[in-house]
Amino acid sequence: MSRVLIIGAGGVATVTVKKCARLPEHFDEIYLASRTVSKCEALQQEVGEDRVKGVFAVDADNADEVEALINQVKPDLVVNLALPYQDLPIMDACLATQTDYLDTANYEPKDEAKFEYSWQWAYQERFKEKGIMALLGSGFDPGVTNVYTAYAAKHYFDEIHYLDIVDCNGGDHGQAFATNFNPEINIREITQRGRFWENGEWKETDPLSVREDLHYQNIGERASYLMFHEELESLVKHFPTLKRARFWMTFGDAYLNHLRVLEGIGMTSIEPVEFQGQQIVPLEFLKAVLPNPGSLAEGYTGMTCIGTYITGVKDGKEKTIFIYNNCDHAVCNEEVGAQAVSYTTGVPAMIGAALMLNGTWKKSGVWNMEQFDPDPFMDMLNQHGLPWQVLECDQSPFAK
Template sequence: MSRVLIIGAGGVAAVTIKKCARLPEHFDEIYLASRTVSKCEALQAEVGADRVKAVYAVDADNAEEVEALINKVKPDLLINLALPYQDLPIMDACLATGTDYLDTANYEPKDEAKFEYSWQWAYQDKFKDKGIMALLGSGFDPGVTNVYTAYAAKHYFDEIHYLDIVDCNGGDHGQAFATNFNPEINIREITQRGRFWEDGQWKETDPLSVREDLDYQNIGVRASYLMFHEELESIVKHFPSLKRARFWMTFGDAYLNHLKVLEGIGMTSIEPIDFQGQKIVPLEFLKAVLPNPGSLAEGYTGMTCIGTYITGVKDGKEKTIFIYNNCDHAACFEEVGAQAVSYTTGVPAMIGAALMLNGTWKGAGVWNMEQFDPDPFMDMLNQHGLPWDVLECEQSPFKR
């Protein structure tokens, strides 16, 4: 019998919970916790008390509180779908209780817009000595894109040299300005300097200053901007033959214009300011007035295209492939009441958890997705709503 504890009750968590609830062969008992217990209760009512056995209120910033909850539930696996700020307290609680751990995004300090794996990789020896496993970044990007890379390296190349991860949301939610996942995390991420790997070192660019107009399958040409994304950090570590690795994301002009204005007047700042005798963080206030990403799902049209261009050598000849998925917003809403950005993160979290629970992916220590055999994960993507295709390209759309 397998028992999972899921912390978080936002848009991604809702997808993961609904997907887990449909698979009793992998998830016998599901327990759910969040700071706002009413969200947990709503999800429990939706999937049934026979699948979500109990719900709890928990402050995931407090490792001792999470530890007490783990001791009460006694899960085989904790799925962390809370905020990136809370990764370390939850990992500490898992370490104290000897519980396996999975998340979808790497740690980020609350008071500094900086995300990297160093803090979580530092748990390697502790988790290994305890005989427990942590699987980092089991979302789409990071997550599926890491597995795409491992799959390509296993089946298509003798050596991979150039990697470009591309993330396009070609959908329309009808809002003047809204983010497709947590606004605070989203805006912190895209306003940072770009960073990419080339010739054995990290190189930086000004935020959103490098643009390519790329043609996305079943969407068309979209302006794509170079950013830093955490999967680059682990992929270049585990595939040392890479000469260059980059990440690109699409943004429309209206979105960028709104963002520029908000940044210009200080609304994206994470530095507290005095307001009527209280300290407030402008970005947290902005998050409160922007649409909840979960509310965008109904009426959302169009689709996403997320994938990985890889150029390398096979049998002495250079070749390029593109592995990708298209995900339709309306189809996601019809299936689980979510938009595609939540769906593309929530489904891989379920798959990673299933592979850990059934022992397909297993090992003490802290692991990134590309370190395991990609084939079982790729098979489950096809089975559970995120089918993928491989295109063999005459050449990469990117210049050397």
């Protein structure tokens, strides 16, 4: 029997809960906890009490509270779909209760937008000693992009040399400005300095200052901007043959104009300011006035295209492949009442959880996605709504 405790009840968790609920062969019992319990109750009502057996309020910033909840529910696995700030307290609670752990985004301190795995990798020995497992970054990017890279390295190349991860949202939600996942986390990420790996070292760029116009399957050409993304850190560690690794994301002019104005007037800052006698963080206030990403699904048209270009050598010959998925916002809304960005994250979280629970991906310690056999994950992507394609390219769209 398998019992999963999902923490968080936002856009991504909504998809994961609904997907898990349809797979009793992997998830016998689902429990759901979040800061605002009414969101858990609404999801339980929608999915059915026979599948979501219990809901709880929890402040996951508080490891003791999470530990008490785990002791009450006694899950085999905790799936963390709250925010990156909660990763460490939830991992601490998993250590204390000897429970497996999965998340979709690496830890970030709340007062500093700093993206690196060091904090979570530091749990490696303690997780090993307790005989429990943590799977880090089981979303799409990170997540599926790591698995695509491992799949390419296993089946298509003797050695991989150049990696370019591309993330295009070609959809239209009709709002003047909105983010597709938690606005606070998203804006912290894209306003950072760009960073990429080249010839054994990290190189930095000004935020969104490097642009390539790239063609995306079933979408067309889109302006794509170089930025840092967390999977680059683990991929260059686990594939040391990589000479260069970069990440690109598309942004429209209207989006960038809004972002520049908001940055220019200080609304994206995470430094607290005094307002009417209390301290507020401008970015947290901005989140409160922006559309809730979960509410964008209705009427969202178009699709995403996320994938990895990999250039390497096979039998002495250089070649490039592109592995990608297209995901249609309206189709996701029809299936689970969510837009494609929540869907492309929520489904891989379900798949990672299923593979851990059935023992296919299982070893003590703290692991990134590319450290496991990619094949069972790739099979499940095809079965559960995120089918992928492999394109053999005549040449890479990127200069060396």
